[in-house]
Amino acid sequence: MKLNLYKIDSDFNEEINSKLEEKDYILCGSVSVESIKYDLFVNQNNRENIFWLNSMKQVFGTLNDMDNFGTIYNGILLISFSKIRKYAVTFGYAFHVLQEICDLNFAMDFAEKQLQSSHINLKSSSYVQNVKIKGLINLRSDLIAMNEAGESFNFVSGTPLNTDHFGKKLECSNSIQCSKKFSLQNLEDLKKIGHHINQIDLVIS
Known part of the structure; x- marks a missing residue:
């Protein structure tokens, strides 16, 4: 599996557990390996009642076999090296939660050190001009990776x-x-995951 790795913003390090609980993520287990703590949070969603599907039933009348879509599970593996250094790996749709509490500079700081301009094959950026934001996606392999005036990579x-x-x-x-x-x-x-995160931090530092 590929890891979708976030760094927790320092403003949320002390309250990360309560933030996840607010989003209905339940702590299901904890283990410590080589002084690194791993906490697994799981969220369970019942998808039996879907508003748009109920509406479409009234229009088409042929969706009677779609009443039960089962249960969806989303997960967050919280990885704590210390009280002020925490990361998270997401499973399912949990990335929606992490986007609210993650360090927004983490991935781009890493990309700046690990990606050379000649090796970039795609970038998406936005321009802020006269209080308007314009999006841009560039697919050229020979694109210029330096920020232009008013441009921000996302x-x-x-x-x-x-x-x-x-x-x-x-x-990134x-x-x-x-x-x-x-x-x-x-x-x-x-x-191995803990070692992987340490390697990323070495690149950024």
Whole structure:
């Protein structure tokens, strides 16, 4: 599996647990490996009553077999190196929650150090001009990655300098996604994730 990694904003480090509980995420388990604490939060949503689907039933009258869509589970693996250094990996649609409490500079700071201009194959940015915001997506492999006047990157992808550790593709927005795949079967796998985060921090520092 690929990791969708966020860094928790320092303003929320002390209240991260309560913030997740406010969003109906329940702490289901905790383990500590090499002084790093891993907390698993899970959110459960029942999708039996879907407003738009009920409306469409009245129009088409052929959706009677779609009354029960089952239960959707979303998860957040909170990774605490210390009280002031916390990260999170999301599963399902949990990224909606993390976007509200994550460090918005984390992924772009990493991309700045790990992606060379010649290795970027896609960027999405916005321009602020006269209080108006204009979006831009550039797909050229030879694009200029330097910020232009009024431009702010919100997504960038390409080939990282360290392909051995981060894989052949890197995507950065509010989070970091590397093409390198990880397993989550045992405590040894958690160690590898902790090591992966340390490698990212070394690049940024």
